[in-house]
Amino acid sequence: MESSKLLDNKQNLAVEDWIIVFKLEEFHSCFNYRELKRLSLACKKIYYSLKPQLQSQIFFSLPVVAKNLVNKGIKGLKNVNSYELLKKFKISVDSISKYVVSIYIEQPPLYPQPYLYLKVFKNLKKLHFYQLDTKISLNNMNLILTRLPRLLELTLDDITINYGEKPRANYLLFSNTLTKLCINNCSWPDYNRYIRRSADNISHLGPYSIVSTRKFPQLVAFEYSSPGWGSDFNPINSILKNNHKLRTLKIDTKHTNQETLDLMDKLPELKRFEFNSLNPFSFDISLKEYYNIPYFLQITKFSYKFIKKSTQTFANIELLLTHFSNLKELSISFEKPILPYLKRGIKNSAKLKKLELVKENIENNALSLKLINRSITHLTLVNFKLKQVDFEDFKKWYALKYIRFKAYNFNTKLGIKIRTLVNLDDFRFSESWKSIDFNHYIVFYKE
Numbered sequence: 001m002e003s004s005k006l007l008d009n010k011q012n013l014a015v016e017d018w019i020i021v022f023k024l025e026e027f028h029s030c031f032n033y034r035e036l037k038r039l040s041l042a043c044k045k046i047y048y049s050l051k052p053q054l055q056s057q058i059f060f061s062l063p064v065v066a067k068n069l070v071n072k073g074i075k076g077l078k079n080v081n082s083y084e085l086l087k088k089f090k091i092s093v094d095s096i097s098k099y100v101v102s103i104y105i106e107q108p109p110l111y112p113q114p115y116l117y118l119k120v121f122k123n124l125k126k127l128h129f130y131q132l133d134t135k136i137s138l139n140n141m142n143l144i145l146t147r148l149p150r151l152l153e154l155t156l157d158d159i160t161i162n163y164g165e166k167p168r169a170n171y172l173l174f175s176n177t178l179t180k181l182c183i184n185n186c187s188w189p190d191y192n193r194y195i196r197r198s199a200d201n202i203s204h205l206g207p208y209s210i211v212s213t214r215k216f217p218q219l220v221a222f223e224y225s226s227p228g229w230g231s232d233f234n235p236i237n238s239i240l241k242n243n244h245k246l247r248t249l250k251i252d253t254k255h256t257n258q259e260t261l262d263l264m265d266k267l268p269e270l271k272r273f274e275f276n277s278l279n280p281f282s283f284d285i286s287l288k289e290y291y292n293i294p295y296f297l298q299i300t301k302f303s304y305k306f307i308k309k310s311t312q313t314f315a316n317i318e319l320l321l322t323h324f325s326n327l328k329e330l331s332i333s334f335e336k337p338i339l340p341y342l343k344r345g346i347k348n349s350a351k352l353k354k355l356e357l358v359k360e361n362i363e364n365n366a367l368s369l370k371l372i373n374r375s376i377t378h379l380t381l382v383n384f385k386l387k388q389v390d391f392e393d394f395k396k397w398y399a400l401k402y403i404r405f406k407a408y409n410f411n412t413k414l415g416i417k418i419r420t421l422v423n424l425d426d427f428r429f430s431e432s433w434k435s436i437d438f439n440h441y442i443v444f445y446k447e
Helices: 003-008 012-023 033-039 044-056 062-069 082-093 114-118 138-147 191-197 206-212 236-242 258-265 313-321 336-347
Strands: 057-061 102-106 126-129 135-137 153-157 160-162 180-184 221-225 248-252 272-277 301-306 329-333 354-358 378-382 402-406 433-437 441-446
Touching: 062 082, 082 114, 114 138, 135 138, 138 160, 206 236, 221 236, 236 258, 301 313, 313 336, 329 336
Parallel strands: 057 102, 102 126, 126 153, 135 160, 153 180, 180 221, 221 248, 248 272, 272 301, 301 329, 329 354, 354 378, 378 402
Antiparallel strands: 402 441, 433 441
């Protein structure tokens, strides 16, 4: 059900439907800013609940800022008066500056320095740099990291960090206040050149060398992956050694060795673990390579996204699942040949409540999900077409309450409109199932 249809409908039924949406745990992630704003008009209860979210997060792009604040007669950012732009920016965000806690940034630099824009937001706690076109110097990044004392979460996704000229430090100055640190596929194009010409003794961790000596007493979530080309400054084992409060860990198989698994086993609070083997430079997890792989009794949520690379891939995954006997949530890549291995794995996971099956490529083949299960309450199917699935297969999923069809593009890391995969107009399913239609997914639920 689309937001526009609901908001145009003034009947009580529409408001009741929104209340159902509002009760779903992830309702706010289904919408973009504009949809959230429209949703807030549905009724006062929803408006006051959504208001903090509408005010607290900003997506920040230099081209957009310049377009909105610079005189239309000026062409190109090189002709912009940087101090005049900064002044106008401060005025434009003054009314919301105290509410903003999270900012997404693409395509800096923001002139004259990114930090001067960010310090306007006094309560900023979360900072997310993203997009391949985003480039920033090491000096500018460190200025941000050292001048934002309240920063709790830092995410660097697919960006380029240039070493630049005469940086004050040859590594990133991560604050020890961080509770979440995510470094994914960051490129350092001139760092190796610096190492070759420098007389300094550079750690093998390169720009992440501070993590070998600095502890992060509040760090509970860590992610790391590197691009398939260039140098890899893998900080994972250093992070695991020095930070025993970690609850969430997301890493690539190519960064994993026996020491990594042993260090994970020593983390008493580790609850969520995500393993990825999606790029051509990653490798299959082979249990034979690990002579003493631990049993992770503390982990309750496990995710493994992979591309099949050998005939042993599925058998190894089945064996791997036996080392997570207390799983409550499982997310795993899905290919048709994995079904028998997966069914055996699910059968042995008596505590499993949430299951997510993820297809990277969209297909038309029918899939059988017929099995007997008494524990799973939530099933999510990513990039499945509705016609591939027979709802009769779920008759013996005795605890099942929610089925979610989700559409996602792994290349762009963006949602796809669910209507490209799921057409409810000509689909008939059991009367015991009701549906809610979002932009990127559809939820079937039992009343």
